[in-house]
Amino acid sequence: MIYPKILEELIEYFKKLPGIGEKSAERLALSVIESSEDDIKMFSKTMIEAKKNLHPCTICGNLTTEKICSICDNEYRNNKLICVVEDYKSIFAFEKMGKYNGVYHVLNGLISPINGITPYDLNIDGLLNRCKKEENIELIIALKPSIEGETTTQYINKILEKTKVKVSRLSYGLPVGAELDYLDSLTLERAFEDRKNI
Amino acid sequence: MIYPKILEELIEYFKKLPGIGEKSAERLALSVIESSEDDIKMFSKTMIEAKKNLHPCTICGNLTTEKICSICDNEYRNNKLICVVEDYKSIFAFEKMGKYNGVYHVLNGLISPINGITPYDLNIDGLLNRCKKEENIELIIALKPSIEGETTTQYINKILEKTKVKVSRLSYGLPVGAELDYLDSLTLERAFEDRKNI
Structure with missing residues (x-):
């Protein structure tokens, strides 16, 4: 094992997050242990509070801390x-x-x-x-x-x-800034179908 | 403010980490609040323990939890x-x-x-x-x-x-797999200077 066990564990937690691979997880874990203990505690507290207090809005289902x-x-x-x-x-x-x-x-x-x-x-x-x-x-x-x-x-x-x-x-069609020759045929087909009079 | 305040705060914490921009921070924060409360608590605990227990080795300065x-x-x-x-x-x-x-x-x-x-x-x-x-x-x-x-x-x-x-x-020279025409002149110069008899 290259890293101390506790660091290895921390890296594993970061690797579970979306879009975070081995290298990024190592970088994030090392940056965490280089921040101050207070910062880490506040970060942890914010994570736990966000999880506890955020729930769906009773009308629309949006995230909220209120009813x-x-x-x-x-x-x-x-x-x-x-x-x-x-x-x-x-x-x-x-x-x-x-x-x-x-x-x-x-x-x-x-x-x-x-x-x-x-x-x-x-x-x-x-x-x-x-x-x-x-x-x-x-x-x-x-x-x-x-x-x-x-x-x-x-x-x-x-x-x-x-x-x-x-x-x-919503309309289907060309995303703004797209290069026509790189677009997939299905998107082009939809853009034809949903075409708009000018 | 688009996000609830506590979520905004959590995003800010993620944005402080290296290599994490606005978009990634949002994605990470949302993924955190979608994990279980137990997982978040364990993650927090691991961060705090890693910070507390890791310190430099008294001989070489490497990270360790021991002396x-x-x-x-x-x-x-x-x-x-x-x-x-x-x-x-x-x-x-x-x-x-x-x-x-x-x-x-x-x-x-x-x-x-x-x-x-x-x-x-x-x-x-x-x-x-x-x-x-x-x-x-x-x-x-x-x-x-x-x-x-x-x-x-x-x-x-x-x-x-x-x-x-x-x-x-350590020797200076060509990194393995490099394309010679893309290398900077200083690296090439060093590779000439440090050349090795074959």
Whole structure:
């Protein structure tokens, strides 16, 4: 064993984190033991508190330390416009965009028969309840462009077909800055299908 | 603020680690809060214990939880062959190589007048004492090929000039697998100077 046992253990913990390989884990572990004991204690405390205090918003499923998240609780946001997302991480991506003024609904997954995930495993009932509570609800389904994403989109659209809820999905097409000759054919096909009049 | 405050704080801690940017810090923080509370507690405990228990070996300066590190304490290693390194991280690199059977000496830095680091700030006295204690000591100076590294190498060589201690340094030259046309001229120059008869 090259490293002292306790350091080896610390490296193992870092290696469990996403995107951290052997080399990075070693670098991170060594940098930790080079920081002050107070810093390490504060870091640990923050990790444990974040884990303890963060839970899903009772309305939309976003991460929050309160009962209702800061987005649902914001009276300046349009709560008749609901963006339906797979998980709370998508919310952060949309919030960074900074152009969306509606609220969100987290499904906690996508329909995937191959992995045994049915519509009943997702937070679709919660979505239907929200659609019933208010009038003139508009849904923007923002799921990833995969078989599971599309199945889930179609499923939600289907069950809301006979209601007055307006449903749209994000457009498929060219990502900004893409080189056309490097794009996969499926993306190009979608960009053709979803083409827009100018 | 896009993230809940406690999550934002956790992201800030991860951003302080080397090689971790905004995006990676977010990913790491989210992955932490998705692991179990027990795992987070064990991770924290390991960090704090590593910090508390790891300290320099009293002989060579390597990281250890004991008084003397596992390398100095290993009777199968040649303690008359001492590899002089800048910091304990270099020891890990040499140990990974797996071909070196001597011991080490950590200087804790390099001579750097521009940064106000003089020979007296380094653990050179400790090295001299080790050279005096035993006979037929051989030093391999393994410092980085920079002005500071070379100054320190020359300094150590100079003060040992009149003793019987044999001093060598690592060779400079082409790194294995390098493309000659991409190498900098200084490395090529050194490879010429240090050329070896075949």
